[in-house]
Amino acid sequence: MTVYVDDMKASFKPSHRPVRTYVMSHMIGTDDAELHAMAQACGVARKWYQGDRYDVTQAVRAKAIKRGAVPIWRRDLSAMVMLRRHYKAPIGDPATAFDRLRAFHAVRGATAAACADLIVASLWATDSDVVHPRCPSFPQVERDAS
Numbered sequence: 001m002t003v004y005v006d007d008m009k010a011s012f013k014p015s016h017r018p019v020r021t022y023v024m025s026h027m028i029g030t031d032d033a034e035l036h037a038m039a040q041a042c043g044v045a046r047k048w049y050q051g052d053r054y055d056v057t058q059a060v061r062a063k064a065i066k067r068g069a070v071p072i073w074r075r076d077l078s079a080m081v082m083l084r085r086h087y088k089a090p091i092g093d094p095a096t097a098f099d100r101l102r103a104f105h106a107v108r109g110a111t112a113a114a115c116a117d118l119i120v121a122s123l124w125a126t127d128s129d130v131v132h133p134r135c136p137s138f139p140q141v142e143r144d145a146s
Helices: 032-041 058-066 074-087 094-108 110-122
Strands: 003-006 010-012 022-029 054-057 070-072
Touching: 003 032, 003 058, 003 074, 022 032, 022 058, 022 074, 032 054, 054 058, 058 070, 070 074, 074 094
Parallel strands: 003 070
Antiparallel strands: 003 022, 010 022, 022 054
């Protein structure tokens, strides 16, 4: 059983502290009990559990790594979460998660595989105006002409 933390650095401004900005990452585990134990050891309250992960600050991420959590790319963590949510598959090894996700999508057809590639790629893309004509399920963003 393993706990993983990704390298995402998403800014978050909580409504109860509008002058404060937190930099967040995700923490997931192969087993919920171990994930909750790691969160408790790092000082994260159970109420912050998001159903399959914890959103954690960079300070908590560092504590988790010191306590044995494995740092991984957010692409791999995203693929692991998609495997669990959409296919009810075990999250498995992060090194093979993206390829396993592509294999699951390949069963559904080439268009679904292209959508998966685009969605996962967009998670770390700096350009938010990603548009893919073969993937209608991906949110289309209108480009400003100016």
